[in-house]
Amino acid sequence: MRNTGLLFCAASLAAMAPAAASAADDQPDATTTSDGGAATKPPVEVFSTGVAKGRDRLDSATSTSALRGDEIQKFGPRSLADVLRTMAGLRVESGIGEGNNNYTVRGLPLAAGGSKYMQIQEDGLPILEFGDLFNIGTDVYLRNDFSIAAIETIRGGSASTFASNSPGGLINIISRTGDVEGGSIQASSGLDFDQKRVDFTYGAPLGDNTRFQVGGFFRQGEGPRHIGFDGWRGGQVKLNVTRSFAGGYVRLYLKLLDDRSPTYAPYFVNITGTDADPKFGSFPGFRLNRDSVLSPYLGPVVTLDENNRPAALPLSTGQHAVSKSVGLESQFDLGGWTVTERMRYSANSGDFNRAFPSSANSVANFAAAQGGAGASAVYASGPLAGQPISTTTPINGNGLLALYYVSYVRAHALDNFTNDLRATRVWKLSGGDLTTTIGAYFASQKLQTTWLHTAMDVDVNGGKTAMVDIINAAGTPQTQGGYYAFARGTSLFRRGFDVDYRVFAPYGSINYHIGKIAIGGSVRYDSGRVRGSLVGADLGGGRNGLISYDINGDGQISAAETRVAYLPLTQPAPVRYNYGYLSYSAGVNYRVAEPFSLFARYSLGARANADKILFTPVVSTLDGSVASSRDKADKVRQLEGGFKFRKDGITVNATAFRVTADDHNVLNGSANRTDRSYRATGVELEGGFQRGIFSLMLGATYTKAKITADRLDPTLTGNEPRHQPDWTFTATPQVDFGKAAIGASIVTITKSYAQDSNLLVMPGFTTVGAYASFRPIDRVQVSVTAQNLFDTTGIFEVNQSSVPANGIGFARSVNGRTVQAAVRLDF
Template identity: 70%
Template sequence: MAEGETEETAEASAAESAAPPAPSQTPAAEVFSTGMAKGRDRLDSATSTSSLKGDDIDRFGPRPLGDVLRTMAGLRVATGIGEGNNNYTVRGLPLAAGGSKYMQFQEDGLPVLEFGDLFNVATDVYLRNDFSVSAIETIRGGSASTFASNSPGGIVNVISRTGEQEGGRVQVTAGLDFEEKRIDFDYGAKLGENTRMYVGGFYRQGEGPRDIGFTGWRGGQIKANITRTFDKGYVRAYFKLLDDRSPTFAPYAVNITGTNDNPTIRSFPGFDLRRDSTLSPYLGAVLTLDRNNNPVALPISTGQSAKSKSIGLEAQFELGGWTITEKARYAVNGGDFSRMFPNRQNTVSAFANSIGGAGSSAVYASGPLAGQTIPGGSLINGNGLLSLYFVSFVRARSLDNFTNDLRASKVWDVSGGKLTTTAGLYFATQELDTTWLHTAMIVDANGGGEVAQVDIVNAAGQPQTLNGYFAFGRESSLFRRIFDVDYRVLAPYGSVNFHIGKLAVGGSLRYDSGRVRGQLFGADLGGGRQGLTSFDFNRDGVINPAEARTAFLPLDRPAPVNYDYGYLNYSVGVNYRVAEPFSVFARYSKGARAAADKVLFTPTVNPLTGNVPSGDRQDDVIQYEAGFKLRRNGITVNGTVFHVEAEDQNVLNGAANATNRVYEAQGVELEGNIVRGPFSLMLAATYTEAKIVEDRIGGVFTGKEPRHQPDWVFVAVPQVDFGTFAAGANIVTITGSFSQDSNQLRMPGFTTVGAYVEVQPAENLRLTVSAQNLFDTLGIFEVNQASVPANGIGFARAANGRTVQASLRLAF
């Protein structure tokens, strides 16, 4: 259930989600509640919001949450990484490093993780899109900063079904041009006059949308809840079990030519950037030293192996005219997460010489050609490339959290108007116990899931690598880390809203206080700590050059983390309903995001005391918004102009590349929907003009445009539904943006199209064929290079190529 939502509005939302689009030309009041004190009609709310119903999501086929959110107004989502660890932000705010720094991801009104941008384990790795999703609500700016912690930019709330609709569904899905099988199911029923239950989930298995040569996707989740309703209230208990494995994709070899202003970016022969990967059954394990500096071999097929067990309780009741809402959840989160990061690549001879010196040669170390020398000038795999990849293996021993949100609201009759008052108390704990382990491999660029490891031998015949491993860590000792830190958050909050006639005026505030305690272990903490050693992995009594590049953890020299923080968030807004179908609003908000792991292992933290200077404990965000909302005769139009000021302290690639910046952005956001009989069309457009107004470290990037910031994002979702036949598409266009903050290489914009065709041969039977990236567009989300490389060889991360799947659903 959404933040502040009543049982009655939840039932209405679920019923609307479960039913086909109504033919009425006059939409009913749209009740929205995420990030607000109480659910209210959007025309009476001074906020920018959007929602997407579960059945509208299902029609486009099973797909990751990131692909769903790309089609929602005001959000900027860079996918292509995999099921999770994608990058999210809201209009105007920078796409800072990875995850969702300024936005909080919630499930049924409570955060999945307290911080959305934890290194290598972003919130979306613990969220799945399946039948259990009743709706997704998003609020951008506005009161998000005062009704949730660490969410100054907005909130994404995934709302679960709770059994209002009796009966069940079973759906089987198979990839038509890729290898994956999946089954989805759910069932809702009454257990008595005032009691109902719901259970839903999925299981899948297969290679997935890219050629990796093994079963990369395996697992699923199950969610269940039971609800007891009573006069003016309800109690609900629920649980979720997630155990799911999926691959992680990285920037791969790409050919970049042309000019910085107008580059040509294309796949190399033998390696398609849209459907190939460096993952392969021919790659060895992640050989390294573990958390206790003992040798270990970890499967490279691990990918994103996310595990989560959670139980929760919701209750709402009336007491003395006050509506009391209590939400609590305890989640045990963990898993292993492996991904490959590119370091450098070149032609065979040039690459070999860069490792072993002039006259070096390359030899296959794995795969069907193991032991064969690779001729220096040969175009192996059609491209003649070798690459060095660092393999990151993060072991999340605990990302457990407990969250409790208690609030009370009351509506008072005052001077002919309605005064709504709300007071609440939020308490949360978040554990961060992770270990970073690495190895390094030299590989070729071979498509079809046949990438192999390669050894380098110098001119004297001496091996410079070991069975395709360049190092058992990285080249240096960086990124060999243990995080063992606990966060506690306590946040009292409150709001008032006075609604009289056409006018509504409101304000809210929240004081976030946090306690951060723990310790760090790592070679990159400063203070003379060392983290490189030699280790005889193959037990031959000889230290190979790769074995001499072994990273270890200095376990006898921990660094403390010990600081507290506190800051005030507030938001004020005014809404004027000019006429029944039309309103205008304005809002000012100031919020912040507490520093989490991105400031650890940087000079910001005192290595002796664990203290963080007061000015570095959070990043502030200021937002100005003004807009209008129109809803009449099947047409909805929302428009917002915005101005954003945001701080960002972050780490892009180690402490040496720490950033501390101030950003400004302004722009316009438009969203519209039209319904005419069986036809509907949703349109959205966001224009953003952004710049780095202050680069506090060096000043080099002051005045530059932030990387990965397109001027325009367009979304269109046309659909037609005749009952027994339906079809639709989602079209997402982003314009060009700079690959790096130096503002040289400009990545081209692109458009991706998803589509579905659905037929219903019987009342309880439905067949759907759906496609993602229907036209197989080469859509570039990320380029590692800051300018066009002289040799035309670069790394880029792209959207997955076309995937087509068929689903057969039986309802009962």
């Protein structure tokens, strides 16, 4: 009932005044009169991401949102995904961990992980050219800390022409640049979970025309789920130095990220009821939103490495992201043109592992499935190692055993180089302003990774999971030290990638603003060159990937050692193709009155298909070519229109949209390839209300999506895409008394389907974040923040497509409640 009431309240408020925020931390706040009311002159909200030139949002035919860094930090240390979940118009599936979360917008499909249609940028340039690389999403190399000045998002609009591979929109993380002298340092600690963290930032002049900003964080601890070891270890440091001169500036960026965090996969869940009205519950001994299969008693990841040599890799690595980045940004006037140059080189690497489920059953049934009738189980690790497991007394209160695959992806190099050069000039023409922009974009993205796997039999015991051996009735072990196979059970997904992507894209735009009307358009042509090679049994052609191998060197081959995956290194397949596609966007904005404007826009963009078409029949294993141009890039068309209102502390923005999209993909956790077209229609609402000490930001998005064509499985044509709720609501009420402040961040999503078959329903849910802060003395702040305050089990993903007969399923939930306290010193 509480969730139902909240939905009704949020929907009603969103219809009246949905949420907005200022575009950057150096933009003016809404001024107030002596009686606490808003001043008559509204602030100008300048927005610069994905457009030719920063301008007032009411004069731009785009749908945008922004969030200040100080507003982000009020709710305590959170992953970037949890921050973006609170922004209007975005759909984010978090709960996976710090990175590899899922992002989309406007009903664009989430067939696999990452951010396929929205490019995630840092200071105007992409972190990775493709946001949905297998097992390594863009957010793996991004962190939320005090260095952030603002986050800007543009949905649809001109994003498709002012950046490559961003037909759905852009998310831009903007750094502080020393505009305001001073800084902060904060120490925080979990109150009901183990994590210690220090955040800092400081900016100041280095002379008359030079300034700098430095910031970052360091953390260590077990984290929000029970894993039994310090899964969170590391941090980052960012530095920039700006030199200003007449008519421009030049800025140097440096960044070092070295951070580890766990990956939380779908875990054990008890599913009962019907497909239309299922009940999801935690098994005894394993809470879905609190526990993890990770533990000190698992591992290491024993397998053959990228050179087919035995290796034992630490399971505690989790997501270990390493990025060393240097960037240069400059802006200057030349012959009446404003020239902007942005360049960055990032050496990205790391190891990324995760454990994900294959099957689970009672002890007796599980043992029989692997060892035949009369098989038994015995602990292979942990404090009970060597002890038999009862088939009659439920171990851990649930009596379950499971087979888990452990993926260990080694990113040897994901180096990225990007250069974006543009020139803009404003011409006076017939009483109006004609803004012209020309630009050229070049990017190079390396993909050099190896996928390794192993398979473990485990019990179901959150944070204390141990490995299990299965022994048949004749006394012969079917496993080796808890390892069922030194592969993913088969030869599948033992892969090596060594591919380079080169992108060149000239672009231009024109915008004419006269009186109340602004009309403009932009165009971009992306050409790509893809070269490299692949290694793996998945390529077929007689390539074998499963062998017998004496892993432990005892001179004998056990049952598990007959299931060893290796890479056929002498049989690589080439990758060699080029692609090209045109993007364009045109829109009109009518400023009806000072506080109110109307706009409309049509855009065509595309996203080049990267690794999701490799290891598929689309790419020839003989010459590396791709025969069909439609397989090389997926097109997205968007028609949008709406209004914007801003006056007396009230902002209201509304956008109706219709989107069509193509998608070549591979479903998460499977070899199921997809080739589909989609359509989505809906409405985005956002706005805010400010009166005295009280502020409220609100958002609501309605989306109705459909698979219009499934070329590989026509039975799915006409169905709704999985994980697509009809409604998403956000609300952020705050009260600021000066020395003390309180606030909440509320996100609600309605129900959706677990799979594209449209059988099993995932229930909707609401999560609430909250904060309370107090300033006992000047420059000192004490705060308590909470994520998922009511400890909701909110489900983002379910492996099953229907209620299982035995009630044993796998699902991924939002993390349970975490509360932390912090002390901050401003100086």
